[in-house]
Amino acid sequence: MVTISKALNEAVEKLKGKVFTPILDSEVLLSKILNKDRLYLIVNKEEQLTEEEYKKYKEIIDKRFQGMPVQYLTNNQEFMGLDFYVEEGVLIPRSDTEILVEKVINHIDNTKEYNILDIGTGSGAIAVSLAKYFVNSTVYSIDISKKAIGIGRKNADRHGVLSRIKFLEGSLFEPLEEIDIKGKIDILVSNPPYIPSEEIEKLQIEVSKYEPRLALDGGKDGLYFYRKIIDKAPKYLRHNGFIALEVGHNQAGKVVEFMRKNGCYKDIEITKDLAGIERVVSAHIQL
Helix, strand or coil: CEEHHHHHHHHHHHHECCECCHHHHHHHHHHHHHCCCHHHHHHCCCCEECHHHHHHHHHHHHHHHCCCCHHHHHCCEEECCEEECCCCCCCCCCCHHHHHHHHHHHHCCCCCCCEEEEECCCCCHHHHHHHHHCCCCEEEEEECCHHHHHHHHHHHHHCCCHHHEEEEECCCCHHHHHCCCCCCEEEEEECCCCECHHHHHHCCHHHHCCCCHHHCECCCCCCHHHHHHHHHHHHHEEEEEEEEEECCCCCHHHHHHHHHHHCCEEEEEEEECCCCCEEEEEEEECC
8 A cells, every 4th residue: 555655755756857846746636636635645644545546646647747737637727816627628827817807907996887808718717707806797708619618607607607707609709799799898808819820839748738729829920819809899899998918928019009000099008917027918999
């Protein structure tokens, strides 16, 4: 029989040199198998695993060794203080995107009623977080992936906001064509795919091999979806409506340029993340 301590040591040795945080990953994954917290592992390090537990643990460590993200293995990622269910086929929410959500929260009065549009919903992290904060809001949440829509619904239900989020399957603004919503959106928020196509294979294996290319690929220069969103948004946003877009490294200037050339945007602003990287471009609509 194998103890918790021995199993962890074996896992750490296997993952060393393959992942950035072998100890943390080993503990998190064993916690998942045992359905216990990490403190339990420390306090009960001499407890023996059953053969089935040990077998499952070795299997999950093998998957991590091959590069599968911990979040897919645990089906969990925290975002804005909330736990979100994630699995293969949906983008893992990043802390960078919290800057985008915070930008909207800090800009808007949460006591008022809003129609919010989230383009590229993924796991529903942005839509659910905003619905939780803006309690009088209706959120229209769009994704081209049927799987993402299903996971978004699951997370909305988990956090008690499913009745206020309308999940719509399709590309960009297409699903809104059947809804009387033009000129009625107060807030448009999006974290669109923004990695240049040829750069995806150069990313770390957790991203390039396991995360959905559909949620990463921003076209040849990474800016395809910004052009589309900035062009169409004025048709859907109210006068003085607010738009906030997450951007990739060195993309903010180009996105600002697109807005200026369009002529329907004012109060254009760039917000940096905690590392000083330009992360969000926001503006108001002037019609």
